Amino acid sequence: MTRQRFLVLIASGGSAALLLGALGFQYLGGLAPCPLCILQRWPHLAAVLIGALALWLGGRLLPLLGALAALTTAGIGLFHAGVELKWWEGLQSCSSGSIAGLSAADLLDPSKDIAAVVRCDAIAWQMFGLSMAGWNMVISLGLALVWLAAARRA
Numbered sequence: 001m002t003r004q005r006f007l008v009l010i011a012s013g014g015s016a017a018l019l020l021g022a023l024g025f026q027y028l029g030g031l032a033p034c035p036l037c038i039l040q041r042w043p044h045l046a047a048v049l050i051g052a053l054a055l056w057l058g059g060r061l062l063p064l065l066g067a068l069a070a071l072t073t074a075g076i077g078l079f080h081a082g083v084e085l086k087w088w089e090g091l092q093s094c095s096s097g098s099i100a101g102l103s104a105a106d107l108l109d110p111s112k113d114i115a116a117v118v119r120c121d122a123i124a125w126q127m128f129g130l131s132m133a134g135w136n137m138v139i140s141l142g143l144a145l146v147w148l149a150a151a152r153r154a
Contacts, residue, residue: 004063004153005055011066011146012051015044015073018139025125025132034120035093036080040136043073047143060154067147070140077137084123084131094120 001009019041025031033041047069054062083090123131130138 002153004058004150007146007150007153008051008054008063008066011063011070011143011150012048012054014139014143014146015047015051015070018136019044019048022132029125031124032118034118034122035091036076036083036120036133040073040076040080040133043069043076044140047073047147054150058154060151063147063151063154067144067151070144070147074137074140074144077133077135077140080120080133081131081137083121084133086121090120 022033022037022041026033047066050062050066050069054066079088080090082088083094125132127135
């Protein structure tokens, strides 16, 4: 295995691990994602697909695109962490599970399954003072560096 392929495997595997971790928090841990959480997942999925192509085709362009995907999710993570820390306002769509259109009877009916509102400015989980969005930013910046190292090896 060449050094470039190894670096691509590490970078795309890191994105896959972050994606699986987010899904684990959601489906095993019961932490429903907000719209910004969902938005951070898409560049990781792109990085995994780019990684598969890069392992197959090689070259410099695909690792550069992988770095761009990692930097994109890092940027979204930075924005989301700033929203959580009240540094700036979030997006208009930063709450899901709206109760708009439901009647008072629906809201009081215990047999109705009404989704909980998930806010982008609420920290659902944190470790060492960083939320999931903050950790996504930090780790994704590291992954971008690995992608760039892979591009240099082409």
